[in-house]
Amino acid sequence: MEQLFSLAEHFISINGEGQRAGELALFLRFTGCDLRCVWCDTLWAVPKDAPHKDKDLRSLLDIARDAVSHGVRNVTLTGGEPLMQKGIVRLFEALLDMGLRVEIETNGSVALAPFIRDKRPDFNMDYKLPDSGMESRMIIDNISLLQANDTLKFVCASHRDLLRAYEVIQQTKPKCKVYFSPVFGKIEPADMVEFIKEKGLGEVRLQLQLHKFIWDPQKRGV
Ligand SMILES: C[S@@+](CC[C@H](N)C(=O)[O-])C[C@H]1O[C@@H](n2cnc3c(N)ncnc32)[C@H](O)[C@@H]1O
Ligand SMILES: Nc1nc2[nH]cc(C(=O)O)c2c(=O)[nH]1
Ligand code: SF4
Ligand SMILES: [Mg+2]
Numbered sequence: 001m002e003q004l005f006s007l008a009e010h011f012i013s014i015n016g017e018g019q020r021a022g023e024l025a026l027f028l029r030f031t032g033c034d035l036r037c038v039w040c041d042t043l044w045a046v047p048k049d050a051p052h053k054d055k056d057l058r059s060l061l062d063i064a065r066d067a068v069s070h071g072v073r074n075v076t077l078t079g080g081e082p083l084m085q086k087g088i089v090r091l092f093e094a095l096l097d098m099g100l101r102v103e104i105e106t107n108g109s110v111a112l113a114p115f116i117r118d119k120r121p122d123f124n125m126d127y128k129l130p131d132s133g134m135e136s137r138m139i140i141d142n143i144s145l146l147q148a149n150d151t152l153k154f155v156c157a158s159h160r161d162l163l164r165a166y167e168v169i170q171q172t173k174p175k176c177k178v179y180f181s182p183v184f185g186k187i188e189p190a191d192m193v194e195f196i197k198e199k200g201l202g203e204v205r206l207q208l209q210l211h212k213f214i215w216d217p218q219k220r221g222v
Contacts, residue, residue, distance in 0.1 A: 002056045002057070003056075003057070003086050003087035003090070004054040004055060004056055004087075005028075005030060005054070005055045005056070005057075005060060005085050005087060005091065006030055006031040006032060006048075006052045006054060006085065007028060007029070007030060007031075007052055007053050007054075007055045007060070008029045008030060008031045008044075008045040008050055008051065008052050008079070008080060009027070009029045009045075009220060009221055010026065010027060010028050010029065010063055011026075011027050011221040011222065012024060012025070012026050012027070012067055012070065012072055013025065013027060013211060013221075013222050014210060014211065014214070015074060015076060015210075016209045016210035016211035016212065016214075017105075017124070017153075017179075017181065017207060017209055017210070018103060018124050018151055018153075018179065018207070019122070019149075019151060019177060020074050020101070020103065021207065021210055022210065023073075023074055024071065024072045024073070024074065025072065025074035025075065025076050025103075026063070026064060026067040026072050026074070026075045026076070027075075027076050027078060028060060028063070028075065028076070028077050028078070028082075029042070029045055029078050029079055029080065030045075030052075030077070030078070030079040030080045030081075030082050030084070030085050031045050031046070031047065031048060031049075031050040031051075031052045031079065031080045032046065032047070032048040032050070032079065032080045032081060032084050032085075033045075033046035033079055033080045033081040033084070033107065034081060034084065034107075034109055034110075034137070035081070035107050035109055035128065035132075035134045035137055036133070036134070037107075037128060037132040037133065037134050037155075038131065038132055038133045038157075039131070039132065039155070039157055039183045039184075039186060041184065041217070042079070042080070044220075045079060045080045046079070046080055046081075050080070057087060057090055057091060057094065060091060061094055061095070061098070064095055064098060064100065065098070068098065068100070073099075073100060073101055074100065074101045074102075074103065075095050075100045075101070075102050075103070076102075076103045076104075076105060077091070077092065077102065077103070077104045077105070077121070078104075078105040079105070081106065081107050081109075081110065082104055082105065082106065083104065083106050083110040083115065084110070088104075088115075089115065092104065092120070092121045093119055095121075096119055096120075096121065101122070102121035102122070103121055103122045103123075103124055104121045104122070104123055104124065105124045105126075106123055106124070106125050106126070107125075107126050107128065107134075108125055108126045108127050108128055108137070108138045108139060108142060109128075109134070109137040109138065109139060110139070111139055111142065112125070112139075112142045112145045112146075113142075113145060116145050122149045122150055122151070123146060123150045123151070124150070124151040124153055125142060125143075125146060125150065125151070125152055125153065126153045126154075126155060127140070127143070127152060127153070127154055127165070127168055128155070129154060129155065129156060129157070129160075129161035129164050129165060130158075130160055130161060130164055131156075131157035131158050131160065131161050131183070131186075132155070132157070135164070140168070140171075140172065143168075143172040143174050143176075144172065146174060146175065146176035147175055147176055148175060148176060148177075149176075150176040150177070151176055151177045151178075151179055152174045152176050152177070152178050152179070153179045153180075153181055154168075154178070154179070154180050154181070155181045155182075155183055156180055156181070156182060156183065156187055156192060157182075157183035157186040157187055158186070158187060159191070159195070161187075162180075162192065162195045165180065166195075166199055166201070169201070169204075177205065178201075178203060178204045178205070179204070179205050179206075179207050180192055180196065180204055180205070180206050180207070181206075181207045181208075181209065182208065184209060184212050184217055185217070189206065189208060192206055193206060
């Protein structure tokens, strides 16, 4: 029986986050998530039965082929938690075979080891900090699996979160890119800069979610 994906939405936009921020990307957003971050900006997609369309692999690849015909070279698989989709490996392998650059936004609670192989996407993995309410669900050993093209993202809502991110960095010494991202509207980016300067975090990159400055921060599909 063909595995189906629970697709909440798909859209082409400027990637607002990560190493390819500012570039066109196709977004495939799946429903279902095992976490409930206090500040989640996509809570509408996290229930397993959130509004969605059941799509087979072929129809997702048709969406990707159409995006490629419009000049798109990046695909972000996100959600909800995309690694909960049963067919995610077949999907990312097929997208990679199309020559697309594939990123997966993942929440740090799903073991990455089963997805680490030669042909794999770039992982943008969150480490959920105390103010998210989900830190106890983090698999800190995932960090050692992240390589140069991957990203470890700390979404920060407070000074307490910043301090914890600093501790995790000291403890795990990540080999990948490390991003700090403000919980939108909860912490001043200027305060994050002061913290990064104060701690001498020369390898950390501060990001702002571009799409929340281009459009209404609540707008879906962008
Ligand atoms: C909606 S999540 C979906 C992917 C996955 N569940 C995760 O949490 O990484 C995509 C990204 O948006 C971030 N995010 C969610 N709500 C946010 C908010 N209010 N402010 C800033 N980033 C947020 C998440 O931390 C994650 O990096
Ligand atoms: N424009 C835009 N860029 C994004 N990068 C990661 C996103 C996500 O929700 O995972 C996202 C998103 O929701 N919109
Ligand atoms: S893990 Fe991601 S999708 Fe799930 S609640 Fe947290 S931010 Fe939202
Ligand atoms: Mg988003």
